[in-house]
Amino acid sequence: MKNFTSVNDVPNIEKLVQDALNAKANPLKMNDLGKGKTMGLLFFNPSLRTRLSTHKAALNLGMSVMTMDMDKHGWKLEFEDGAVMNANTAEHIREGAAVISQYCDIIGIRTFPTLTDRKQDYSEHILNQFMQYATVPIVSLESATRHPLQSLTDLITIREHQKTERPKVVLSWAPHPKALPQAVANSFLEWMIAANMEVSVTHPEGYELSPEFAQNVPIEYNQKKAFEGADFIYTKNWSSYNDYGKILAQNSNWMITPDKMAVTNEAYFMHCLPVRRNVVVADAVIDSKQSLVIQQANNRTYAAQAVLKNILT
Amino acid sequence: MKNFTSVNDVPNIEKLVQDALNAKANPLKMNDLGKGKTMGLLFFNPSLRTRLSTHKAALNLGMSVMTMDMDKHGWKLEFEDGAVMNANTAEHIREGAAVISQYCDIIGIRTFPTLTDRKQDYSEHILNQFMQYATVPIVSLESATRHPLQSLTDLITIREHQKTERPKVVLSWAPHPKALPQAVANSFLEWMIAANMEVSVTHPEGYELSPEFAQNVPIEYNQKKAFEGADFIYTKNWSSYNDYGKILAQNSNWMITPDKMAVTNEAYFMHCLPVRRNVVVADAVIDSKQSLVIQQANNRTYAAQAVLKNILT
Amino acid sequence: MKNFTSVNDVPNIEKLVQDALNAKANPLKMNDLGKGKTMGLLFFNPSLRTRLSTHKAALNLGMSVMTMDMDKHGWKLEFEDGAVMNANTAEHIREGAAVISQYCDIIGIRTFPTLTDRKQDYSEHILNQFMQYATVPIVSLESATRHPLQSLTDLITIREHQKTERPKVVLSWAPHPKALPQAVANSFLEWMIAANMEVSVTHPEGYELSPEFAQNVPIEYNQKKAFEGADFIYTKNWSSYNDYGKILAQNSNWMITPDKMAVTNEAYFMHCLPVRRNVVVADAVIDSKQSLVIQQANNRTYAAQAVLKNILT
Numbered sequence: 001m002k003n004f005t006s007v008n009d010v011p012n013i014e015k016l017v018q019d020a021l022n023a024k025a026n027p028l029k030m031n032d033l034g035k036g037k038t039m040g041l042l043f044f045n046p047s048l049r050t051r052l053s054t055h056k057a058a059l060n061l062g063m064s065v066m067t068m069d070m071d072k073h074g075w076k077l078e079f080e081d082g083a084v085m086n087a088n089t090a091e092h093i094r095e096g097a098a099v100i101s102q103y104c105d106i107i108g109i110r111t112f113p114t115l116t117d118r119k120q121d122y123s124e125h126i127l128n129q130f131m132q133y134a135t136v137p138i139v140s141l142e143s144a145t146r147h148p149l150q151s152l153t154d155l156i157t158i159r160e161h162q163k164t165e166r167p168k169v170v171l172s173w174a175p176h177p178k179a180l181p182q183a184v185a186n187s188f189l190e191w192m193i194a195a196n197m198e199v200s201v202t203h204p205e206g207y208e209l210s211p212e213f214a215q216n217v218p219i220e221y222n223q224k225k226a227f228e229g230a231d232f233i234y235t236k237n238w239s240s241y242n243d244y245g246k247i248l249a250q251n252s253n254w255m256i257t258p259d260k261m262a263v264t265n266e267a268y269f270m271h272c273l274p275v276r277r278n279v280v281v282a283d284a285v286i287d288s289k290q291s292l293v294i295q296q297a298n299n300r301t302y303a304a305q306a307v308l309k310n311i312l313t
Numbered sequence: 314m315k316n317f318t319s320v321n322d323v324p325n326i327e328k329l330v331q332d333a334l335n336a337k338a339n340p341l342k343m344n345d346l347g348k349g350k351t352m353g354l355l356f357f358n359p360s361l362r363t364r365l366s367t368h369k370a371a372l373n374l375g376m377s378v379m380t381m382d383m384d385k386h387g388w389k390l391e392f393e394d395g396a397v398m399n400a401n402t403a404e405h406i407r408e409g410a411a412v413i414s415q416y417c418d419i420i421g422i423r424t425f426p427t428l429t430d431r432k433q434d435y436s437e438h439i440l441n442q443f444m445q446y447a448t449v450p451i452v453s454l455e456s457a458t459r460h461p462l463q464s465l466t467d468l469i470t471i472r473e474h475q476k477t478e479r480p481k482v483v484l485s486w487a488p489h490p491k492a493l494p495q496a497v498a499n500s501f502l503e504w505m506i507a508a509n510m511e512v513s514v515t516h517p518e519g520y521e522l523s524p525e526f527a528q529n530v531p532i533e534y535n536q537k538k539a540f541e542g543a544d545f546i547y548t549k550n551w552s553s554y555n556d557y558g559k560i561l562a563q564n565s566n567w568m569i570t571p572d573k574m575a576v577t578n579e580a581y582f583m584h585c586l587p588v589r590r591n592v593v594v595a596d597a598v599i600d601s602k603q604s605l606v607i608q609q610a611n612n613r614t615y616a617a618q619a620v621l622k623n624i625l626t
Numbered sequence: 627m628k629n630f631t632s633v634n635d636v637p638n639i640e641k642l643v644q645d646a647l648n649a650k651a652n653p654l655k656m657n658d659l660g661k662g663k664t665m666g667l668l669f670f671n672p673s674l675r676t677r678l679s680t681h682k683a684a685l686n687l688g689m690s691v692m693t694m695d696m697d698k699h700g701w702k703l704e705f706e707d708g709a710v711m712n713a714n715t716a717e718h719i720r721e722g723a724a725v726i727s728q729y730c731d732i733i734g735i736r737t738f739p740t741l742t743d744r745k746q747d748y749s750e751h752i753l754n755q756f757m758q759y760a761t762v763p764i765v766s767l768e769s770a771t772r773h774p775l776q777s778l779t780d781l782i783t784i785r786e787h788q789k790t791e792r793p794k795v796v797l798s799w800a801p802h803p804k805a806l807p808q809a810v811a812n813s814f815l816e817w818m819i820a821a822n823m824e825v826s827v828t829h830p831e832g833y834e835l836s837p838e839f840a841q842n843v844p845i846e847y848n849q850k851k852a853f854e855g856a857d858f859i860y861t862k863n864w865s866s867y868n869d870y871g872k873i874l875a876q877n878s879n880w881m882i883t884p885d886k887m888a889v890t891n892e893a894y895f896m897h898c899l900p901v902r903r904n905v906v907v908a909d910a911v912i913d914s915k916q917s918l919v920i921q922q923a924n925n926r927t928y929a930a931q932a933v934l935k936n937i938l939t
Contacts, residue, residue, distance in 0.1 A: 028349050031349070036654050036657070038682060038685060040678070043386075046385075046386055046388060047386065047387070048381070048385055048386070048387040048388060048409070048412070048413075050406070051381070051386060051387075052353070052379055052381065052413065052416040052417075053416055055379050055416075056351060056379070056416045059351060059377045064685045066678055066681050066682070068674070068677070068678065069385070069386070071674075072385070072695070072698070073669075073672055073673065073674070073677060073695065074672055074673075074674040075672060075674060075900045078903070082902060082904070082909060083904065084903075084904040084905060085902035085903050085904060085905050086803045086902065086905045087803070089902075090900045090902065091674070091900030091901070092901075092903050094903075094913075095899055095900065095901065095919065095920070096674070096900075096925075098920045098923075099675060099899065099920060099923040099924075100674075100678065102920070102923060102924040102927070103679055103681075103682045104678075104680040104682075106692070158617060176593065177399045177400070197767065248464045250751060273404065273408055273412065274388045274403045274404030274409075275404070275405075275408065276398035276399065276402075276403065276404050277391070277396060277397075277398050277407075278395070278396065278397040278398060279397060279398050280411070281393075283395060286408075293408065294411045294412060294415070297408075297411075297412040298412075298415040298417060301415070301416060339663050344662070356699075359698075359699055359700055359701060360699065360700070361694070361699070361701060361722070361725070361726075362725060363718070363728075364694070365666070365692055365694065365726065365729040366729055367690070368692050368729075369664060369729045370692045372664060382698070382699070385698070452919060490712045490713070491804060572921035585881040586717065586721055587701045587716045587721065587722075587727065588717070588718075588721065589711035589712065589715075589716065590704070590709060590710075590711050590718050590720075591708070591709065591710040592710060592711050592712045596707075596708060598719075606721065607721070607724045607725060607728070610721075610724075610725040610728060611725075611728040614728070614729060
């Protein structure tokens with residue numbers, strides 16, 4: 001594996017899941033693999049799980065880690081070719097990516113979408129510019145339109161808990177006070193399709209995902225109906241793709257509640273965290289024994305470890 | 314030792330002091346004890362000594378360290394049960410503490426008091442919520458009402474310098490332009506009592522400490538009289554407990570000066586740092602050979618190392 | 627070598643260059659040298675190359691690294707002796723430097739000039755105060771008037787590419803929208819003189835460097851004429867020394883362009899980065915095969931590694 005930015009970078013996803021489960025069973029088994037190598041973690045935005053779990057994964061493989069908050073420690077980067085840099089950007093991505101590549105053996109990078117310029121966001125302009133000028137493997141720690149380490153984690157967690165060969169997985173929109181990226185939802189669908197899950201999506205009208213990710217995944221606008229017989233309820237808010245980056249309405253009745261979970265097939269509840277309690281999900285659901293949110297977060301370490309292992313070998 | 318948040322967590326404080334002195338004599342002797350283990354350091358506030366000395370202590374024991382500035386790198390945490398999180402908190406402590414516990418073998422956490430809500434501060438609401446939902450040992454790097462790693466350091470430093478079996482130790486309030494927590498003073502008394510020192514306190518009227526910590530420690534409102542015959546002068550500013558979080562008056566005449574030190578038994582001068590020179594203490598005192606402030610700071614490493622060793626073994 | 631703050635700290639600069647080239651050939655060869663030792667990196671300002679390359683150099687030598695953003699993580703430092711600290715500084719450099727020295731075996735520190743108080747800047751007040759009160763070796767990661775790790779890097783890069791024994795090196799001023807320090811230019815001259823290069827400088831009138839650094843280096847106010855026959859064009863903006871810290875005029879015609887490079891002896895283009903494209907230098911120059919900027923940045927690691935090695939041995 002050269003880079004890890006989407007499911008398309010993965011030759012065999014079930015093998016990658018197995019690598020992660022092996023890492024979970026024995027985290028330090030390959031502690032010599034990364035000796036003398038350095039992982040760079042670059043953040044343009046806040047992060048807790050990604051920051052710590054990717055760091056831990058690199059440590060488990062014997063790598064050293066250097067973390068940069070690009071927005072606080074570094075210089076504002078320019079991403080446009082030919083730019084006359086006489087304003088607020090102090091370093092071009094051409095130099096930035098090439099230089100950091102010389103200090104790190106693998107670079108993890110987190111970027112967020114503008115949520116105002118759909119074309120730029122969906123072209124993955126920033127991530128692609130970084131990949132173009134970097135000379136070492138790049139791991140996406142979430143990009144404008146995808147969060148592949150989260151999706152791999154989600155797949156691992158489903159594989160650990162599924163009771164049937166092809167479980168019914170429902171991706172449910174949920175309310176949130178702030179406009180959020182579509183990245184987690186996009187990426188989740190991409191991986192569920194690749195893993196041949198029986199996946200469907202439910203959301204209020206107007207929250208249709210990009211056709212590139214929605215594919216032919218069935219949409220059910222009646223949330224409770226969508227939940228019927230589900231084995232896994234995967235919850236996430238996202239802002240509108242069509243009315244780009246907007247919150248269309250409050251839809252507070254879309255919160256995940258026990259009465260909705262009651263119509264499922266004793267489904268597990270999943271969320272990538274952080275989650276706003278009693279807005280996205282009721283306490284009674286996230287605190288129930290069916291909630292997998294803490295296990296998901298734990299699997300972030302092993303997802304990252306499997307990815308790094310495949311890049312290093 | 315499971316957690317380290319107050320003297321009450323310590324089964325044998327003199328043994329802990331001895332562990333620290335052993336670590337100081339040979340810092341790398343137990344360099345294999347923490348191999349493959351990770352220390353998480355979480356800060357909600359600035360820190361220099363605690364940040365570096367605890368990091369160094371963990372390194373000396375062979376641990377890896379991951380530091381998070383929670384206020385800058387992560388998400389604003391919610392500490393109230395049942396909260397409807399539709400405002401500015403993005404993650405509940407229930408998830409936050411449980412998740413971080415999966416990436417770290419020991420978590421160090423620094424929290425500061427509100428200095429406005431005494432009941433909440435003295436209930437140690439934030440630290441306790443963290444401990445309740447964490448699943449690994451917690452080390453306080455200073456909490457709303459205590460600073461136990463500092464107090465252990467202070468005890469070590471006194472043990473290194475005391476000339477009599479039961480030295481006379483005076484805790485003296487000193488002026489400061491900003492309202493500060495009572496944590497260092499509270500904790501110092503708690504540890505001095507436990508270590509059976511002849512301890513007393515001197516401060517202007519109105520700065521009486523919480524009865525929980527003041528116990529029956531003698532109070533002398535005349536600073537110079539309090540200093541008579543003292544072996545150790547431990548200086549610290551704190552804001553009022555009774556008129557909670559307030560600075561009652563400037564009291565600039567409470568600065569520690571050579572003429573006050575002159576009435577002691579050639580006492581050592583102690584302070585936890587950072588210290589405002591010529592406000593809290595005169596240059597002539599802190600720069601004298603009786604000043605132990607730099608040695609205290611050095612002992613922070615070995616205090617932390619002793620605590621981590623006792624948690625790891 | 628005790629400290630590394632200018633070329634004057636280096637007993638034999640060609641030996642240091644050779645140490646760096648040896649480190650580059652085999653970065654992990656001395657991976658045991660720093661075992662159990664800790665490098666502290668203290669920043670008062672943003673940094674990317676210095677932060678990562680010095681970290682990487684320390685890792686290559688087996689050291690642990692603790693990085694502090696002094697302006698964000700710590701307390702505001704007081705540098706004046708006798709100060710009555712009742713305003714916004716919370717810790718005196720006397721304590722700060724002495725305390726950090728106890729947690730680190732080597733301290734790297736970056737400070738920037740005020741660009742308003744020339745006397746203070748050129749006295750290197752902050753760096754010198756730090757060195758006076760620190761008790762371990764100090765490595766300048768750029769100070770008010772010098773950037774010696776950059777200059778060593780530049781010398782290494784020239785040594786790798788020079789085709790004649792005494793190449794013609796031209797330091798050229800270039801335009802920039804913000805007022806920048808003279809440190810890189812000062813330091814570059816200091817090292818080029820010490821390395822016996824045929825060095826000259828070109829800049830608009832009014833940008834004469836401090837006599838301490840300009841020495842008797844020839845000045846040519848006609849940039850194109852200065853470039854004739856040059857083997858290396860080293861570009862950097864700096865603000866005025868005489869009209870201290872000021873930008874005197876836009877001088878956009880001083881940008882480095884292909885037509886200017888055409889009169890050189892197929893000169894290499896050098897810059898310390900970050901660089902503002904199409905302001906300081908045209909894309910066509912920095913993207914040409916004669917551009918060494920990425921290699922320079924790479925050599926930062928080995929320059930730092932050579933310096934640390936000489937301090938540790």
